[in-house]
Amino acid sequence: MESGDYGLVRKLCLSRNHLIDSYPSRVKEIRFFATIDRGFRWSPLFLWAGTWVYWLFGNGFTRLPRLLLKRTIQREEEVIDIRNAAGGFEYSDAYLCDNDSRFVFQFVRSAMDRGGIAANYVESLGSRREDGVWRTRARDLSTGHTFEIRAKVLINAAGPFVDELNQLSGEQTEHHHLFSKGIHLIVPQITPNARILTFFADDGRLFFAIPMGARTCIGTTDTRVDSPFTEVIDEDRQFVLDNINKRLRLPQPLTRADIIAERCGVRPLVVKTQGENQSRDWLQLSRKHEIDINRERAHLSIFGGKLTDCVNVGNEVADIVESLGIALPHRRYKWYGEPHRSVREEYLHQAQLMHLDSYTFPGAMESLTSRLWRRYGDKALRLLEDIREDPRQAEVLIQGTEYRRCEIGLAQRQEMIVKLEDFLRRRSKIALVVHRDAIRRAPGLMEACEMLFGAQAQEKFDEYFQELSLMEKAEQPMQQAATGAPCN
């Protein structure tokens, strides 16, 4: 809003509402509890007024914003250091209960369940157009085997790699990407309250402490980088630690020894290849998306954007493809979203009949019934069957996590797991919330590998930890942090 992209903010608010509606157990409203430092460029009162505009942009879909006095902040969030605070405000937005990669995978799975074809670990080496057909040279990264894929239309959705792929295909575009690196650190839980502590960091950007079960995820940074290949460096870690320590009153400040895991990514930001937003302030660059279309060659390139907008971008792409004269069957059929209410009712009924929640851990943040539905939707019915046939299927397989034996079986059948990292970091968030040493030692991990990879179990186990060691060698050593808390 601060950069004046009101149209974009409105669109993103509506997209957020649509996602909450479509995925009520996976995308949920959450409160952002913001504390504003004295001397900040806007007063808490002004920002609070801004949250009302934001609320209106979202058609009043969420709970009302609230102005926070210093004493309210202190009463409700003891961990916040209010000595330099001018006041604060609270507003609502949404968050993904699982990690972003699982959410995206569920889209892919959902398309496959309806007849779509998807392949992972297949790389495009570039495409050429011949006789009105695109021919893409592809490489299977597991075997090294190369082959050709033919298509009427080519959609380049390679995120930060869009420009590189376009170069390989000889495509000129109106837009291109600049890269902004963002990192997050995952540390032991800093507050038991399920809301996002929000601050403005020293660089003036929003800075969050996000609840993640027994952990807290802190970030982010916004650093201009030249390449999409990037990693967390000491300067990033220090920025995050300094900023959070400055704003919290913890018994001991957070240090590198508290870091359980790290996340690092680049935001591909769209700019015109020539002109306009080249000169715009870095931190003010828009998060909008652009689709460049080459109608003659039936080629689309997707630049920039936010995950929140995924359904809109998908619909826009489908409209463009249709406008190129390519018929899309079942175009109006809504293929995404959680299963129909009646399926959920049937699931809840069966779960109740078999006393599924008797398997929920005492003190768990979520019942097993809601956990399985959230993660697997209608496939959770199959898990109930597995547990009815063999109650051992409800036992936790990897100690220190909440993963039950039947879930690993389902992951093996349905979740396109090629490497152990796919399971630990992309389909689950185990690697984000359990320290790598604790994962390595976790009883049950090898049995999980056997279920996932059969005869290749040891090889895949070694491959994962060898890759981690190589990364570790390139980094400063990190002390082992608190481990063992169950995660989901």
Ligand SMILES: Cc1cc2nc3c(=O)[nH]c(=O)nc-3n(C[C@H](O)[C@H](O)[C@H](O)COP(=O)(O)OP(=O)(O)OC[C@H]3O[C@@H](n4cnc5c(N)ncnc54)[C@H](O)[C@@H]3O)c2cc1C
């Ligand atoms: C730190 C950070 C915080 C963010 N926070 C938010 C947020 O709060 N809300 C939000 O909505 N968005 C957020 N985003 C943005 C969000 O992650 C991106 O908008 C989203 O990932 C873009 O999706 P995409 O599909 O366009 O690109 P990507 O997710 O990057 O996907 C591109 C895919 O193309 C594949 N690919 C690349 N090259 C090739 C090739 N040659 N052959 C085959 N495949 C290839 C890649 O492997 C990748 O899977 C954040 C991003 C970062 C970095």
